[in-house]
Structure formats: C-alpha cells, structure tokens
C-alpha cells in the first residue's frame with residue numbers, strides 16, 4: 001500500500017471524456033446527484049467581429065477531473081461536528097456512516113466540493129480512493145478506466161518531485177488551503193494571460209442547481 | 210483483486226454500437242445480475258497492443274441494459290400507427306402475424322417491396338448482426354438493397370470520384386512522421402473515444418513528436434481543447450471556399466508540387482486536361498479566375514464566406530505549403546452537408562497540390578485509415594434483387610416511388626423504382642424516426658397505413674422508432690447472448706472478443722437469430738436458414754471460420770472462451786495510404802477511369818449534363834465551392850439567421866444510450882451558442898430555448914460558450930425525440946429541424962445543413 005496515495009492528472013491530454021466519472025459511478029453504484037468525481041470544463045476567450053464578416057478570437061478550453069484530493073490538511077475533517085469525517089494512516093479521507101448526521105458542513109468548507117450529500121441516505125458519501133483495490137495493488141476505478149491515460153495515481157512525494165505541486169492551475173484553489181494529494185500537469189492554455197478571465201463552462205454538470 | 214471474489218463470475222462482453230470502436234468489457238455477475246463493469250486489463254499497457262479501455266458509454270452499460278425503457282414482451286399496435294399504444298401478445302401470435310404479412314406482401318408486391326432499413330444500433334456481433342435479416346430475405350427471394358450510409362455518403366462518393374479507392378488515409382499513428390497536421394472537422398476526442406482506438410493513438414503520436422495540430426471546425430471541439438495548437442473556426446459548409454483561398458496562395462506563391470501534379474493527376478492545369486473538354490476548365494484556371502466564372506479564388510474572396518480573415522488564410526496556406534510532410538485529414542462533419550461531396554473533394558486538394566499523398570507523415574485528405582483483421586461475417590448469400598436505393602432515400606421510396614429514379618435519386622439497378630416499400634424490417638435502428646431527417650414529415654408518411662403496410666421493429670428499448678411499429682419485438686441485449694466481436698473501423702489493432710452470455714434474457718426477449726429462424730420456419734425455409742445450428746452453435750461455427758484467418762487461435766472453442774480476448778498489434782510501420790500508386794503510378798494505377806487522381810472528374814462532368822437536380826444544386830467536375838440552400842443570404846434579413854450543426858456527443862452513440870441517466874448527468878443535452886448570439890436574444894446559460902425553422906421546433910437548454918462561432922448553433926445529434934403538444938420536440942432532437950433534400954451526387958443526408966432561429970422559451974402562464 002502506498003504511504004500517501006495521490007492522484008495525478010495530465011491536463012494536456014485530458015479530453016473531458018468523463019469515463020472516470022462513470023467508472024466511479026459504476027463501481028460504487030452512485031445515484032444521480034452524487035458525484036464522487038467531477039470534470040470541470042474551464043473556458044474563455046473573446047470574439048472580435050470584423051467588418052468583412054470574419055472573426056478574430058482567442059478561445060481556449062481545458063478540463064480538470066477532480067474527486068477528493070485526500071488533502072494533508074483536510075478542512076472537512078476539521079469542520080465535521082460529529083467526527084464522522086476522518087483520515088486514515090495513508091491520508092485517505094472517508095465518512096463514518098454511523099456518525100454522519102448529514103449537516104453538509106464538509107461539503108461547504110471543502111474548496112473542491114468533494115463530499116457529496118446522498119439525499120436518500122440523508123448523509124454524506126465520498127471518494128475513498130478505492131481503498132480496497134489499492135490494498136490489493138490495483139488502481140482505483142477512475143484511473144484504470146482513463147482512455148487517454150491522463151489520470152494516474154501514485155506516491156504523493158514521488159509525483160510532487162516529478163511534476164511539482166505548485167502553483168495550481170486556474171480555477172483550482174491555492175494548494176496552501178488544504179495541501180491536496182493531487183498533482184497536475186498544467187495545460188498549455190492555463191498560462192495564457194486571458195485565462196484568468198475564464199469561467200467554468202459546465203456548472204450544471206458539476207453540481208445540481 | 211479481492212473484490213472479484215465477491216462475485217459469482219466475471220465474463221467478457223462488448224459494447225456494440227457504431228462509434229468506430231469495439232470495446233471489450235468485463236461483466237461482474239452476482240445472483241444473475243451484472244453488478245459491476247470493468248475495462249480490458251490484459252497485456253502490458255505500456256506497449257502495443259494496449260489495453261482497450263471503454264469510454265464512458267461502455268462503462269455505463271449496466272444502466273442501459275436494466276433501463277426502465279427495456280422492452281420485455283412482444284407487442285402489437287392497437288391505436289393508430291405512431292400513437293404508441295400497444296397490447297401484449299404471445300411470441301407465436303407475433304411471429305405468425307409477421308409471417309402472414311410478409312407472405313402476403315411478397316405475393317402482392319414482390320420482393321422489392323421489402324426493405325431492411327439502415328440502422329447501426331447493434332453492430333459488431335457476428336451472429337447477432339442485422340445480417341440475419343438480410344440472410345433470411347435473400348433466402349426468401351430478396352429485398353430492396355440500400356447503398357451509402359448515414360455516416361459517410363458524401364465523402365464516400367468524393368473519394369470514389371477523386372481516388373477511385375476506399376480508405377486512402379494513413380494511420381493516425383503516422384503523425385509521428387509529420388511536420389504539421391490539419392484536421393478539418395475531425396474530432397476523434399468525441400467520435401473515436403475508445404482508449405484503445407484513434408484518440409489513444411493520437412495522444413501517443415502527439416506526445417512522441419509534438420507535431421503541430423491545427424483544428425478547423427465551427428466548434429472548439431474536445432480535440433481542439435486536448436490537442437490543437439490552434440483552432441480556426443469556419444462557417445459550416447464553406448470548407449471548399451477556404452480551400453479555394455488556400456489553393457490560390459499555394460499556386461501563386463509557387464508552393465505546389467508541379468511534378469506530382471503532372472505525373473499523378475488529371476486536370477490540374479491545361480497540360481493534363483482530358484482532350485475532349487473545352488479549354489479553361491482546369492483546376493488552376495478555376496482558382497486563378499481564368500475559368501468560366503472569371504473569379505479569382507483569393508483569400509479575400511474566401512474570407513467573408515468562411516469567416517476566416519484573409520491574412521490568416523494566407524498564413525495557413527504558407528504553413529501547409531512549407532511543412533513537409535503534412536498530415537491533412539477530414540472527419541465526417543464537413544461532408545454531412547448539402548454539398549458535402551464538394552467539401553470533401555476540396556479538402557483532398559490540399560495534400561494533392563502539395564504532393565503529400567502516399568507519403569509517410571502525409572495523407573490523402575481522407576479520414577485517418579484503419580488497421581484490422583479481416584474476420585468474416587455470417588454468410589448472407591446473394592440478393593436476387595438488384596435494385597438499390599441510397600439509404601437516405603427510403604421515405605421517398607414509400608411516398609413517391611415513381612419519382613425515385615437513377616437520374617434524380619441515385620437509384621441503382623433500375624431507371625425508375627417500380628415498387629413502393631411496403632414492409633420494413635427495423636432491427637436495432639432508430640432511423641425510422643429519430644435519425645432520419647425531418648421527423649415531422651417522416652411521421653406523416655409513416656402514419657399512412659396504406660403506404661407502408663407493415664413495420665416490424667426489433668429492439669431493446671422503447672425508442673421513437675419503436676413507437677411506430679406494427680409488431681414490436683424485444684431483443685436480447687449484449688449481456689444476454691454470446692457472440693464473437695472484432696475490432697471496428699476506428700481502431701489500429703485487431704481484436705477478437707469471445708462475448709459470453711452473462712445473464713438470462715430480460716423478460717421474454719429473444720435473440721435476432723431466434724426471431725429470424727422462427728419466421729423462416731413459418732415460411733418453410735427453416736433448414737436453409739439455420740443450416741441445423743442454433744445461435745450458440747453458429748457462434749462456435751463462426752469461431753472456426755475466424756480461425757481460418759488467424760490459425761494461431763486455439764483449436765478448441767472452449768479454450769478460446771477461457772482466454773476471452775485476443776489482440777493483435779498493427780505490425781510494422783503505420784500504414785501509408787496510396788503508397789504503391791505514389792511510388793509508381795504507371796504500374797499501380799488507381800481505380801479511376803484515367804488511373805490517376807481525378808482533380809477534374811470526367812464522370813462528374815458527364816453527370817452534370819445528365820442528372821436532374823433541383824434548382825440551386827450543382828454537380829461540377831472540379832471541387833468547386835458553390836453556396837447551397839443552407840447558406841445565409843447576407844442581402845436579406847432572414848427569418849432563420851443561424852446555421853445549426855449537430856455534433857456527435859459523448860453522452861451517446863448516435864441515439865443509443867441516450868436514456869442512460871448516468872450519462873445524461875455527466876453530459877447533459879444542451880445547444881451550444883456563442884455569447885454574442887445569446888446576448889442579442891437575452892438568453893443565459895442553462896435557459897430553456899426554442900429552436901425552430903420551417904420543419905419544426907425543439908426545446909432544449911442553452912450552453913452559452915465561446916467555444917462555438919457566432920452565427921452557429923450546435924445541437925448534439927441523437928437525442929431521443931419526445932413529442933409534446935403540437936408536434937414540438939421537447940428533448941433537443943435535431944432531426945425535427947433537418948431536411949430530407951438529399952445531397953447532389955451521393956443523395957446523402959445533409960444533416961449539418963440547417964437554418965434556424967432561436968429564442969428564449971417563455972412558459973405561458
């Protein structure tokens with residue numbers, strides 16, 4: 001078992017296909033509205049209409065697949081009033097179903113909205129890094145399913161050493177907030193000056209209205 | 210993995226849709242139900258053949274198979290056709306009715322009255338294939354043939370007239386040898402999503418060589434997001450105009466490969482024109498304005514048509530002209546238009562002019578070429594009927610058969626259709642309503658029970674087409690029947706997957722083979738049809754036919770099942786299309802009448818004189834740009850000022866899987882709209898909008914995004930048509946907006962050519 005398992009995403013080749021989402025849904029039998037993994041589409045750019053009917057534009061888009069980042073500094077654990085949210089020795093953060101009262105504080109404080117409220121159960125559920133599989137040396141369902149191999153997992157220290165852990169890509173929150181076990185290869189367009197003015201293009205996909 | 214121990218068994222299965230891939234999946238079965246799905250995990254993913262990882266759709270199969278829309282029992286229509294009112298009947302009643310009606314119609318009208326409609330909802334299983342219907346009908350004396358496909362009608366004809374060959378493309382892996390790649394409307398990230406197919410090979414090639422990729426598309430696709438170094442938005446249907454502007458720069462700046470054009474091509478300039486054609490009709494004359502229209506096709510000419518600034522066109526031409534080799538390719542979007550044949554031919558002009566055809570790292574301008582193992586299908590026998598309609602022309606073959614001729618509708622085998630379609634076999638197809646153009650018109654034609662007299666639908670789900678059945682039969686899904694499945698056309702590796710029945714058929718569903726065998730029995734041809742084998746015996750029999758192609762497969766069928774999956778990497782270097790012709794055009798002529806690349810097509814020149822076309826349509830011997838009925842007329846202020854295309858969407862394959870709630874949540878149906886167009890109409894992201902034109906109207910939520918060019922909407926094709934009051938579609942089903950007017954040469958579906966208006970939907974209080 002890894003000491004501190006972490007996800008790694010090469011956003012240069014993530015095409016936003018969402019296979020990771022469905023692999024996760026299938027493995028954990030998740031109902032609609034419960035999104036352990038989400039794919040954020042970040043997009044922007046302006047259109048300039050020229051008098052001859054032609055256009056100039058500087059449009060860009062990229063995708064970031066995020067689940068729970070099993071942070072070193074998990075704000076959800078700190079915020080949980082019933083001590084249901086807890087972290088194991090490997091840094092994996094999970095909810096104790098016996099203790100969770102469904103107050104949704106964790107969802108609110110988590111900058112990634114990772115903990116998900118299951119209406120039917122009346123409590124929170126979330127990504128557990130497919131811990132059982134990990135213990136057997138097998139990859140988590142999302143990683144095993146990734147068609148472009150953009151999503152990987154590994155030892156946090158190694159991934160961070162290889163790819164660096166800072167600075168985060170827009171629109172990811174500053175890593176200092178929670179110290180996520182999530183390492184990103186930055187998409188080329190995230191460097192663009194105007195990328196800062198981009199927006200999340202698919203709010204309806206990542207969260208219910 | 211310990212989790213496996215908690216299941217009763219794990220069996221190999223497949224995803225059987227028409228996406229161009231054929232993904233294996235492993236089904237985890239517990240107490241007679243599939244409770245989990247995983248992808249291929251065989252071999253070493255670091256080297257070829259890689260793991261063939263299913264996309265989100267294959268991973269979501271469980272929610273599809275166990276859908277509430279699953280058909281469970283044979284049904285017979287009770288209301289008027291299309292009302293969707295049915296009563297449950299027994300299999301015997303259903304099969305008797307089919308046999309009786311088929312016999313009556315064969316007797317009364319003859320075999321040409323029976324049609325197996327185009328459909329690809331269940332593809333890639335050898336024994337579960339639609340071929341069974343064809344086999345049965347051929348034994349019974351034949352059926353009306355069809356040619357073309359809804360995917361490729363126009364490009365197929367473009368390639369036929371230009372190269373005389375099929376699949377002329379280099380493998381996508383050949384990008385490692387390229388200096389530049391230009392993708393016209395080619396979007397493997399959404400149309401070839403399998404993680405063992407094209408998108409995977411594209412990732413590898415890009416990572417290995419860093420080749421610069423330019424995507425030309427009205428929409429900033431996921432291929433553009435994932436791989437493009439630059440995106441050039443273009444107005445739909447104007448690719449041929451862009452090529453005109455590019456060609457002008459290439460020619461005037463001396464960037465053409467004159468030697469190649471002289472030795473390999475017909476009609477570039479006067480020197481290689483066919484002798485009996487009047488002067489001034491060469492390609493060079495057309496581009497330079499020395500042809501009949503006297504218009505030089507300069508970048509300034511192309512700019513307002515395409516929406517691309519002239520300076521950008523010039524720069525692109527210089528890039529294409531100086532990068533050797535360049536991989537210029539097109540998907541199937543540019544061709545699915547009113548004059549799609551011309552766009553497809555025109556795009557091929559770029560590699561032809563620059564001599565990139567038949568070269569490593571180059572391409573013919575066709576879509577990337579596949580690699581696969583030629584495993585056999587079941588024997589379907591000869592069809593005694595020779596008459597064939599373009600698959601898109603079937604509504605006319607019902608409604609106005611005498612107006613369907615060789616010269617006006619691409620009919621083959623006869624000058625004029627003599628028999629209307631009276632009996633339709635609709636297996637795993639939503640073409641009957643959902644995927645054919647102009648749903649409202651199609652419904653009107655089918656509602657007339659005197660015209661088409663019998664519709665038999667065999668499917669898994671209650672689709673829009675199923676609602677038009679007279680007899681509706683529940684078919685087993687891939688989970689419920691064994692078969693052999695091999696690689697599809699969007700892959701660069703060979704596979705043979707030993708699909709095993711994982712669960713018992715849901716409800717009373719039966720295999721297509723069983724259904725056809727039962728009809729055969731009632732028609733007195735059981736023995737001919739089955740050859741004494743049942744479904745599973747056919748699978749085993751076909752396995753041994755496959756062994757003739759790959760003798761290294763285990764001798765024993767059971768051993769093969771035990772292994773479950775076989776994969777073969779593409780041997781050697783990536784395939785280079787037309788290489789032999791390139792190396793020696795005299796010894797290896799093409800299959801065109803001249804044996805050369807026909808830039809000027811004498812066959813099209815003749816067709817232009819003889820074919821009967823509606824006003825506004827043209828056939829030209831050169832790949833010229835002509836506006837169509839789908840272009841906006843800037844002189845007028847039109848009622849329908851927006852073009853609407855219908856991109857392929859990750860949520861489903863065509864219309865299959867549209868009813869999977871997991872996929873709907875991950876990728877909801879929305880129409881893409883530029884913020885400039887939205888602002889003018891006070892439309893905000895997520896608002897429900899109404900899109901309409903003379904054919905119909907649909908309601909859908911808006912995705913307001915800069916990723917689509919102004920003046921263009923993109924409504925993902927394939928959403929299940931749901932009619933609400935007054936013939937309005939409530940589910941963003943694009944075919945209430947599309948036209949049945951076929952393209953000039955192929956008589957193909959122009960389903961990306963649409964003019965529409967959009968407005969915010971106001972709920973009446």
Ligand code: SF4
Pocket residue numbers: 224225226228229230231232262263264265266267268401402403404862
């Ligand atoms: S839809 Fe195509 S790519 Fe996706 S799983 Fe099925 S066969 Fe594979």
